[in-house]
Amino acid sequence: MLRAVGILLIIVAAGDCLKRRLGLREPLVETLNLPKEQWFNQKLDHYKPTDLRTWQQRYYVNDTFFNGSPNSPVFLMIGGEGEASAKWMVAGAWIEYAQTFGALCFQLEHRFYGKSRPTEDMSVENLQFLNSEQALADLANFIVSMNAAYNLQNGNKWIAFGGSYPGSLAAWLRYKYPHLVHASISSSGPLLALADFRDYFEVVKASLGTSSIDCVSSVKMANKHLTKLLTDQSGGELLTKKFRLCSPLDVSNDNDVSNLAESLADNFAGIVQYNKDNRITSDPASKITIDDVCNIMTNTKLGDPIDRYAEVNNLLLRVTNQTCLNYTYEESIKDLSNTVWSNSSTEAGRQWTYQTCVEFGFYQTSTEESDLFGPNFPLKFFIQQCRDIFGEGFGKELLEEGINRTNTIYGDLHLKVKRVLFVHGSIDPWHALGIISSQNPDAPAVFIKGTAHCANMYPSKNDDLPQLKEARKTEIHYLKLWLNQDD
Numbered sequence: 241m242l243r244a245v246g247i248l249l250i251i252v253a254a255g256d257c258l259k260r261r262l263g264l265r266e267p268l269v270e271t272l273n274l275p276k277e278q279w280f281n282q283k284l285d286h287y288k289p290t291d292l293r294t295w296q297q298r299y300y301v302n303d304t305f306f307n308g309s310p311n312s313p314v315f316l317m318i319g320g321e322g323e324a325s326a327k328w329m330v331a332g333a334w335i336e337y338a339q340t341f342g343a344l345c346f347q348l349e350h351r352f353y354g355k356s357r358p359t360e361d362m363s364v365e366n367l368q369f370l371n372s373e374q375a376l377a378d379l380a381n382f383i384v385s386m387n388a389a390y391n392l393q394n395g396n397k398w399i400a401f402g403g404s405y406p407g408s409l410a411a412w413l414r415y416k417y418p419h420l421v422h423a424s425i426s427s428s429g430p431l432l433a434l435a436d437f438r439d440y441f442e443v444v445k446a447s448l449g450t451s452s453i454d455c456v457s458s459v460k461m462a463n464k465h466l467t468k469l470l471t472d473q474s475g476g477e478l479l480t481k482k483f484r485l486c487s488p489l490d491v492s493n494d495n496d497v498s499n500l501a502e503s504l505a506d507n508f509a510g511i512v513q514y515n516k517d518n519r520i521t522s523d524p525a526s527k528i529t530i531d532d533v534c535n536i537m538t539n540t541k542l543g544d545p546i547d548r549y550a551e552v553n554n555l556l557l558r559v560t561n562q563t564c565l566n567y568t569y570e571e572s573i574k575d576l577s578n579t580v581w582s583n584s585s586t587e588a589g590r591q592w593t594y595q596t597c598v599e600f601g602f603y604q605t606s607t608e609e610s611d612l613f614g615p616n617f618p619l620k621f622f623i624q625q626c627r628d629i630f631g632e633g634f635g636k637e638l639l640e641e642g643i644n645r646t647n648t649i650y651g652d653l654h655l656k657v658k659r660v661l662f663v664h665g666s667i668d669p670w671h672a673l674g675i676i677s678s679q680n681p682d683a684p685a686v687f688i689k690g691t692a693h694c695a696n697m698y699p700s701k702n703d704d705l706p707q708l709k710e711a712r713k714t715e716i717h718y719l720k721l722w723l724n725q726d727d
């Protein structure tokens with residue numbers, strides 16, 4: 241979600257507003273035989289020695305491949321901005337590697353997501369305990385405790401895995417706790433915190449262009465037309481009908497206009513980010529590809545570009561079982577202002593939005609007339625959301641301070657680490673904030689042509705692209721090499 245960036249499991253749906261797309265999703269798993277959840281007694285505040293409060297953090301174990309030898313590795317899947325999934329304990333590339341290396345496997349859910357709830361609610365006061373530094377300290381504390389619980393030795397080296405935001409965490413964990421974590425595989429992780437992430441939609445444009453240039457120009461024409469219609473009330477009426485809005489659009493409401501334009505752009509972004517990512521499930525929304533939406537956008541029989549743009553919206557409403565598009569700013573803010581824990585696995589919007597407002601930014605903006613998706617959702621729209629959801633104090637200054645702080649403490653793209661492998665896909669817009677090439681043999685990078693967000697993490701398939709197969713071989717190569725290094 242985050243925009244649905246959640247990584248673990250963000251469902252991108254038309255009308256699902258104000259999502260900050262990020263996120264690894266679940267692998268498709270047939271078995272009902274999943275490991276049971278377990279609970280770890282975790283410190284609330286790692287940075288205040290006098291605060292002894294604790295809470296229960298969820299984790300999973302798969303010890304099937306581990307033979308207890310003092311040289312077998314320990315694999316750790318880092319949870320992120322969504323609920324942890326037991327399915328990752330029995331499937332995915334890391335489980336295939338675990339089989340090869342005889343690894344003991346753990347997955348720790350990220351604080352404040354899923355069932356890992358350190359506080360009684362998500363009030364702003366309590367969200368002070370939600371940040372990447374606390375999450376990394378959770379992981380460190382967890383490793384130390386599991387070393388004792390499983391009687392692990394120095395030779396039982398920990399390897400961290402993570403995709404999307406946890407991809408960043410995997411790299412940062414190795415950086416901050418090198419004595420606990422021997423190596424990391426960091427997939428699709430943004431390492432540069434940034435308020436105005438306008439390159440996100442630049443990559444979306446390039447990725448649509450891999451299908452056809454006409455697709456890009458048609459999206460562009462649709463947005464030019466949309467922007468024009470947004471200037472007067474009769475245009476608003478037309479758009480209300482065309483895009484099946486749940487309530488009549490008032491074009492004088494800038495926040496509604498931005499929210500609508502962003503939702504329509506997200507129809508495309510969500511499909512690009514997860515294009516053919518191997519997560520194919522029974523959910524029809526996950527089967528839609530770049531080619532499918534581009535076939536609509538270039539089909540002149542469907543009318544003008546804006547009609548085709550509406551047709552893409554209809555398609556997404558249909559596969560997500562929605563009868564109309566909810567786009568109002570007020571409703572979105574109301575949802576994200578709810579401080580009560582929700583039991584729905586897909587609802588992590590408030591938590592991730594908080595992290596973006598105080599640590600990362602990552603706002604997927606479209607600001608200029610010349611941008612593919614027009615000038616309708618600039619940075620100030622996102623900063624307004626931080627204020628409206630969390631309070632007046634959560635404005636531009638706090639955001640900038642937070643971003644500077646994040647880049648200072650981790651080192652942005654100049655992060656100094658060894659034994660970290662960075663993996664990205666060229667179709668995935670998030671690669672624009674990650675390390676996609678490296679001259680450093682101790683911190684190599686793999687940039688996979690033609691794959692989407694976290695594609696390398698899903699279970700391998702015979703018909704995977706050859707370059708994706710090659711990337712997984714590279715991961716195994718480095719795992720072997722690094723597990724043989726002692727220091």
Ligand SMILES: *[C@@H]1O[C@H](CO)[C@@H](O)[C@H](O)[C@H]1NC(C)=O
Pocket residue numbers: 273274275301302303304329330331335
């Ligand atoms: C570990 O994963 C393997 C491969 O999917 C599975 O067969 C096994 O049942 C899992 N073990 C546990 C304890 O979940």
Ligand SMILES: *[C@@H]1O[C@H](CO)[C@@H](O)[C@H](O)[C@H]1NC(C)=O
Pocket residue numbers: 523525559560561
């Ligand atoms: C939509 O409804 C159909 C039929 O009831 C169901 O099979 C499908 O899972 C639903 N899809 C979503 C995204 O809720």
Ligand SMILES: *[C@@H]1O[C@H](CO)[C@@H](O)[C@H](O)[C@H]1NC(C)=O
Pocket residue numbers: 255486562563564565566571
């Ligand atoms: C739109 O939002 C309203 C208010 O939150 C809700 O009652 C309605 O079910 C939503 N409609 C759809 C199609 O999601």
Ligand SMILES: *[C@@H]1O[C@H](CO)[C@@H](O)[C@H](O)[C@H]1NC(C)=O
Pocket residue numbers: 580581582583
């Ligand atoms: C979530 O589930 C728990 C336990 O089943 C229940 O007590 C609680 O009321 C639920 N919360 C919401 C918001 O539905």
Ligand SMILES: *[C@@H]1O[C@H](CO)[C@@H](O)[C@H](O)[C@H]1NC(C)=O
Pocket residue numbers: 637640641644
């Ligand atoms: C953040 O860092 C930039 C670049 O170093 C600097 O120009 C800016 O003033 C800093 N902002 C804040 C709020 O500290």
